[in-house]
Amino acid sequence: MQSTNSAPSPDPSPAHPIRIIRAQHLGMCFGVRDAIALAHQHAESRPLTILGDLVHNTTVSADLRARGIAIAHDLADVNTSTVMVTAHGVSERALAETRARGFEVVEATCPLVHVAHKAVRALVRDGYHPVIVGQRGHVEVRGLTGDLDHFDVVLEDGDVLALEPHPKIGVAAQTTQSIVKVRHIVDLIKQRFPDSVVRFVDTVCRPTKDRQIAAVDLARQSDVVVVIGGAHSNNTRELVQTCRRHCPRVYHVQTYADLRPNWFVDVGTVGITAGTSTPDEVIDEVDRRIRAFADAVSTREPVTDR
Numbered sequence: 001m002q003s004t005n006s007a008p009s010p011d012p013s014p015a016h017p018i019r020i021i022r023a024q025h026l027g028m029c030f031g032v033r034d035a036i037a038l039a040h041q042h043a044e045s046r047p048l049t050i051l052g053d054l055v056h057n058t059t060v061s062a063d064l065r066a067r068g069i070a071i072a073h074d075l076a077d078v079n080t081s082t083v084m085v086t087a088h089g090v091s092e093r094a095l096a097e098t099r100a101r102g103f104e105v106v107e108a109t110c111p112l113v114h115v116a117h118k119a120v121r122a123l124v125r126d127g128y129h130p131v132i133v134g135q136r137g138h139v140e141v142r143g144l145t146g147d148l149d150h151f152d153v154v155l156e157d158g159d160v161l162a163l164e165p166h167p168k169i170g171v172a173a174q175t176t177q178s179i180v181k182v183r184h185i186v187d188l189i190k191q192r193f194p195d196s197v198v199r200f201v202d203t204v205c206r207p208t209k210d211r212q213i214a215a216v217d218l219a220r221q222s223d224v225v226v227v228i229g230g231a232h233s234n235n236t237r238e239l240v241q242t243c244r245r246h247c248p249r250v251y252h253v254q255t256y257a258d259l260r261p262n263w264f265v266d267v268g269t270v271g272i273t274a275g276t277s278t279p280d281e282v283i284d285e286v287d288r289r290i291r292a293f294a295d296a297v298s299t300r301e302p303v304t305d306r
Contacts, residue, residue, distance in 0.1 A: 029207035031110030091146025128170025176235035222271030229275030236275030
């Protein structure tokens with residue numbers, strides 16, 4: 001199933017003073033949808049524990065728990081015989097350790113994360129020192145580097161200055177990073193090490209790229225942009241940063257409850273986008289709430305948070 005593509009949401013009233021539009025690409029990607037469906041499927045037939053957050057979204061996690069699925073961040077806390085690896089993936093070493101402890105492992109790793117793992121292994125096989133552009137300590141980055149004996153993780157310009165020279169440097173990226181940021185880091189590495197052979201393998205996933213491109217278009221049209229997604233979702237935070245480069249008023253919310261009516265006073269166009277782990281129903285709830293605020297602004301009726 002491909003990512004959610006939404007046309008501008010219809011305006012219920014021709015006289016509506018505020019135009020509300022959605023990004024062309026927003027919300028859950030196929031990897032997240034498949035991981036959630038896999039968790040539901042296995043939980044119907046056996047007790048299941050997910051190792052870590054399946055995706056970085058509190059609404060999704062709450063729904064999984066409501067279905068009787070346990071979430072544990074350490075194998076020592078697992079009380080079921082079956083465990084699920086999250087969509088972010090883990091290293092082969094971590095998988096081997098889990099199986100060695102007697103657990104049955106269900107992998108919900110996104111296929112595009114598997115592609116990134118293969119790319120990093122290929123760089124190492126070809127004699128390149130691996131450099132990962134990503135958030136140090138992020139679960140996906142830990143998975144990408146967990147089988148490596150030597151590697152570096154960089155994210156900001158200053159991280160590149162701390163790198164040691166190597167004859168061959170291979171660069172890959174966390175799949176949810178901004179490709180603009182990644183290419184900037186690659187250029188800095190090439191400038192810093194002009195005598196090194198630098199190979200860049202683009203592992204930023206297509207859903208992330210689609211949402212980034214759509215976010216730029218959305219922000220350029222909007223007076224206010226609302227970005228919906230988990231507080232710890234990297235791709236959501238990247239959407240926020242991208243939108244802020246093109247729109248002065250950008251707000252990151254997890255659910256409609258985070259919205260504030262004063263954000264939409266004296267506003268012509270409100271744009272809505274969402275990270276790759278944000279459920280459709282959460283996006284729809286935010287949309288409806290913004291419309292309620294907009295109606296109140298137009299009629300001067302007070303709106304209180306529910």
